[in-house]
Amino acid sequence: MTGAVRHRGALRVVGVGPGDPELLTLKAARILGSADVVAFFAKAGRPGHARTIVEGALNPAAEQLRLVYPFTTEVALDDPRYLAEMAQFYESAASTLADRLDRGLEVALLSEGDPFFYGSSMYLFDRLARDYAHEVIPGVTGMSGCWAQARIPICHGDDVFCVLPGTLDEDTMIERLKAVDAAVIMKVGRNLEKIRRALRAAGLLNRAMFVERGTMGDERIVPLARLEEDKASYFSLVLVPGRQRPR
Structure with a gap:
């Protein structure tokens, strides 16, 4: 102590x-x-x-x-x-x-x-x-619980990993996403549509996974590109796995 x-x-x-x-x-x-x-x-x-x-x-x-x-x-x-x-x-x-x-x-x-x-x-x-x-x-952490539930290894080797708040402005989010191999986007909520646009602009939308209430009884895991909602609940985040290089 x-x-x-x-x-x-x-x-x-x-x-x-x-x-x-x-x-x-x-x-x-x-x-x-x-x-x-x-x-x-x-x-x-x-x-x-x-x-x-x-x-x-x-x-x-x-x-x-x-x-x-x-x-x-x-x-x-x-x-x-x-x-x-x-x-x-x-x-x-x-x-x-x-x-x-x-x-x-x-x-x-x-x-x-x-x-x-x-x-x-x-x-x-x-x-x-x-x-x-x-x-x-x-x-x-919520993010480690979510990627375990989604069965998504998030990064390996010398991957650069970044945690981003969804409250960032869109241009900054795009810039940060383009500079990393793997990411978790927190604080999704009403920022969901902005996050989707940023991931699309960074060429990462098809790798992104939306996880809601991860590790809880009513969890939901779905590819972000297939998600129809434009808002998310408080207990939501987006996973962008790295591991794109051979090992």
């Missing part, structure tokens, strides 16, 4: 994987089974994906702290209100966790996938790690 120990309580940021409860690591399961407090993010009116994954794995006596986002995709990332209100939300959530840590409680903060890969939990870690003992438990 690292970090300055000024209080008895410790923060453990726990990656819980992409969706299949069996992809929870042994270490994560052990920590969740004994934590005094379990905190998790959720959209208003939803149970919270990370919390759903760990159903049955928690200490029955643990306090459960539901941290409800003020919004998710309703406000654009470049809207000044987004940064201001999200920063306020993370400050408030960090204060809530600090209160428990100050009381000497062990706090487990859940994160879908891996905590440091596009995870909201990193923003609370940033605010708390300097003052509290802490530990980060890595988790299976």
Whole structure:
């Protein structure tokens, strides 16, 4: 464990994987089974994906702290209100966790996938790690769960691999795609049509695979060129496998 120990309580940021409860690591399961407090993010009116994954794995006596986002995709990332209100939300959530840590409680903060890969939990870690003992438990990423389910080896040898957010502007996305051998495009959602155009322009559309809710019971895997929708759900990504050279 690292970090300055000024209080008895410790923060453990726990990656819980992409969706299949069996992809929870042994270490994560052990920590969740004994934590005094379990905190998790959720959209208003939803149970919270990370919390759903760990159903049955928690200490029955643990306090459960539901941290409800003020919004998710309703406000654009470049809207000044987004940064201001999200920063306020993370400050408030960090204060809530600090209160428990100050009381000497062990706090487990859940994160879908891996905590440091596009995870909201990193923003609370940033605010708390300097003052509290802490530990980060890595988790299976959504993208690795998806390419395993799709049976698509993503890269090999000296392939150059890139992870791109679907929120990039189209010209930048095309430029990045042309410069790599393999890619994963995250944050698909309402960016699906733009992503499709960029892949077509980069000559990669026929290699692209769309995966929705990978590792979950209702997952869907289909070649992107055959997908008819122009929008995708939150739990979606696009795989562009490399491995185009002989080995």
